[in-house]
Amino acid sequence: MDNHASLHPYTVSQNEALEYVTTFLKENLKLSGLYCFGVQHTTKSKHCYLSGNVFNQSNYHFYLLAFCPEFKENAVGELADVLKTKSNGHYTMTLLLHKASAVRQLTAQQSYFFQKVMQSGLLYKHPVVPPVVTVERYPKRNIESIRAYWHNRNRIAETFLESQNQIEGFDTQPIQESMLHMAIENITLALIHTFLGYRPMHFSLGYLFDLCNLFCSLPDEIFPRHTSEELKIFQLLSQHLSKLRTIKLKPTDFVLTELLQRRCYQFHEKATLLIEAEIKRLEETN
Secondary structure, eight states: OOSSOEEEEEOOOHHHHHHHHHHHHHHHSOOSEEEEEEEEEEEEEEEETTTTEEEEEEEEEEEEEEEOSOOOTTHHHHHHHHHHHHTTTSEEEEEEEEOHHHHTTSOTTTTHHHHHHHHHOEEEEOSSSOOOOOOOSSOOOOHHHHHHHHHHHHHHHHHHHHHHTTOOSSSOHHHHHHHHHHHHHHHHHHHHHHHHOOOOSOOOHHHHHHHHTTTOSHHHHHSOOSSHHHHHHHHHHTOOGGGGGTOOOOOOOOHHHHHHHHHHHHHHHHHHHHHHHHHHHHHHHO
8 A cells, every 4th residue: 555645636716616606606597796705615635545545625605695687486495406416515505696676675774785795795797787786885784773673583582482481282392393493593583684784585594504604603503414313403493383284293202302492592592692792892893
């Protein structure tokens, strides 16, 4: 066996990865504009002792804002899945899909996020019909609006967390999990609005967690999604209230539900500290 391992670089540059993703979106959407506002880059190394070869593999996760005159309702999730499959998992994305006409109707506070991203993240602009959105040079946050949004989301989250804990019975697991889902959804919306100034149009819990991962590690810390057990817990948390319309209640084992409850309380507690600290920072810097 060769003692000197040879390196087989499967790494690609960020620009090459962005070019691939941009081309993919241009082929699948009527893009008028595309902007990047974040990226996560990881490199995995594989060492084959038999051949002595070392393989480095780059994976990129991009945070993208796209403007289109029209798109399918479920386009965000479908495109993310297709990109991941087509690139063998090397490229993934969190896609924000909007119509420029809708963004133009937003207030200055609501359009803060779009203004910041459009100032520095341009990847593509249609040569004939670019997105027509007025961009302020120095957009500012409205602290009172941030606090009000946080208060409303927190009040709803607290109500669901407290109420689900008062439900009695041996067949109430799906009801409690749905209520926990609504609590965590509202907390993530508050996190995203506080740190990014953005209000999502897509509400899949995995999607919201991915957005939060751009500015904090809380979702990965409390609700990691790597092992089969972690994914099982996340699937329980993803139980939306709409599922209760058709579900058949039956006695179940509450062990995982109790674990989920503890993690939700922990998520709420830590998110509250993060949000309050960020609002204080914004007050001091604005």
